Amino acid sequence: MTDSRNGLVTENAWRRLRRYTDARIGLGRAGISLPTSELLAFQLAHARARDAVHFPLDVDRLVESLNSLGEVKALGVPVVLHSRAEDRFTYLQRPDLGRRLSEQGHERLVAAGQAKAPAADLAIVIVDGLSSSAVQNNVVPFLDRFLNDLGRASEGWQLAPLTIVQQGRVAIGDEVGNLLRARMVVVLIGERPGLSSPDSLGIYLTFGPEPGLSDACRNCISNVRPAGLSFDDASQRLLYLIREADRLRLSGVGLKDRTEEVVIEQDRASNTFLTR
């Protein structure tokens, strides 16, 4: 679709830079405003993103794909839990309910925590969050990579049973990790969908999880998806954060992610077209 046929739209010569970014650059203009084709493209993306927020996570399908990973199978059947937010409408308006496990879920985890005699080093909690497609598309390939990296690490980390939480927020991982008596918890959660990225996965790490911790106690790796931060990179960063959290016995603002520092000393920022 093009608006420019009859000369009503001023095109931008730099539109070809779009091969370097998903950002909506070089849109051109009708007068100083958006051309009709770009306006409609935006409206379509917004409509899709809104639909994605309200589309529920297919837990059965997720469990099925998780079971195809050998490392996951070794942990036993994933425990499926629900927050105190009963439905999407409540979830959107009551984040407090999304941060707490339902009573039934709480009891199940108390039992699970007691059953596993030695405390685990790490609990991995999968949470639908604000984008079910982020979880549906990206959790399995990420875990495939990460559990592999973790398995090769010399520390011999002990993993708690895998959990899946519906209608959950990030902080619910702290309650789950605490009940499973894990020293650290990793939350994989669907981030709020963007127009160009309806499936961004966020990864949060807490050392010493317990209910009531603030955001300052967590580290975050954002935008994990094929077109964002790759699964390999995300896995390496998470492994680094886990090692540092374990060494320093803390997470959050006191733990800086320095995975790139060595590389960056050599990396001149000027290595791009605009500064050459």
Next chain:
Amino acid sequence: MRHPYSFMLGGRTWQFRNLVELMAKATPARSGDRLAGVIAGSDEERVVAQMKLAELPLKTFLSEALIPYESDEVTRLILDDHDAGAFSVISHLTVGDFRNWLLGDLATPEALAALRPGLTPEMVAAVSKLMRNQDLILVARKCRVETAFRSTIGLAGRLSTRLQPNHPSDDITGIAASILDGLLYGSGDAVIGINPATDNVAQATRLMRLVDEIISKYEIPTQSCVLTHVTNTLEAIEQGAPVDLVFQSIGGTEATNQSFGFSLATLKEAREAALSLNRGTVGRNVMYFETGQGSALSADAHHGLDQQTCEARAYAVARKFDPLLVNTVVGFIGPEYLFDGKEIIRAGLEDHFCGKLLGLPMGCDICYTNHAEADQNDMDNLLTLLGVAGCSFIMGIPGSDDIMLNYQTTSFHDALYARRVLDLRPAPEFEAWLDRMKIFTDTSRHEPSALLPDVFRKSLKGLPGEARDD
């Protein structure tokens, strides 16, 4: 000092437990106050609370702290820095009188500027609760707040923009592409400010160097900022990074700021470090703060206060450190705090008004998320209203779509729309640069040149696999 307030209306007596409850119940309805359980029980109760609040002497706020002085450093900052001399002009007024005074001709831009040190955030929040949207616009428009670093922000008839070239993996070429797009649409006179995807000192430093090189190479009269945690920026400065502005998200209670991982002392240290670099050319405002209603509740640090009062208290934190820019990121936090377009618009106008009245260079990230009941039309409305109100700056992002933070804010096109319909211009230093670089052929029409300026044509030829001619 905490005591109940009662109000008689038609034979019925309404009770409010204390000033905190009175303020909360007088607040126009919004989802965050409902979530906190502090909202008025009915529309009638809300208006009764507003009537009671209108009768309250302004000086009550000096003797009745909403959060105890002993337990909160933001309260201590507010009361310790209060200037009784400046306050004396209005010290005899009630909150309702204060609204009348603000709307009247006694409240000239000069009188409003002289009054600032005598105002506390609570007084300003209280009067805003009695005001309609048009009142918030009319009074804010009278407030002049000028700040400067390499460009001057807040002059009359000007609307500046933050160029926000975010990229989901901090890819340098991707970021540079968005910066070029923005510059060629006349965006970036407030700041070129990047939210890094990963909060990491080395990454932040790399982005700081990128923007510094672009600003230097094209001699752009603007400043850079990487929106990383204040402690990261401090470390970057220690390592010799080219830091123009120090960023931090701030809140209106000590506990909120603690949850953000800093204290007032941290901000003081960071400001002094940035000032020591001496990188400004036309001014020395080196801080960039972001705020937003709901952050205190989100951190469970609101002490029972309504979210708008907490937000106004954040401005006391901001004004202590002479910022270049303060940005209320009004719709970013989501529908649990501001449910729909109506609530977002109201909050944007309140924040801009409160900030300006307290003397801050207030801008607004006119935005919404995909899980809020809002759309582009709501943003058009707020943009137009804030343009009329004299908002210092807005965001500028390619096609309204932040591909890193996953929300929608104002585009480069939107800024041109506001400038054209309201006859607003960019910062004077930047406007001269747009002219000099031939980015705009006629800056008064707010229309970019149809031709790519030579210097950028050359830059594009540096791309791999690029043809010789465009």
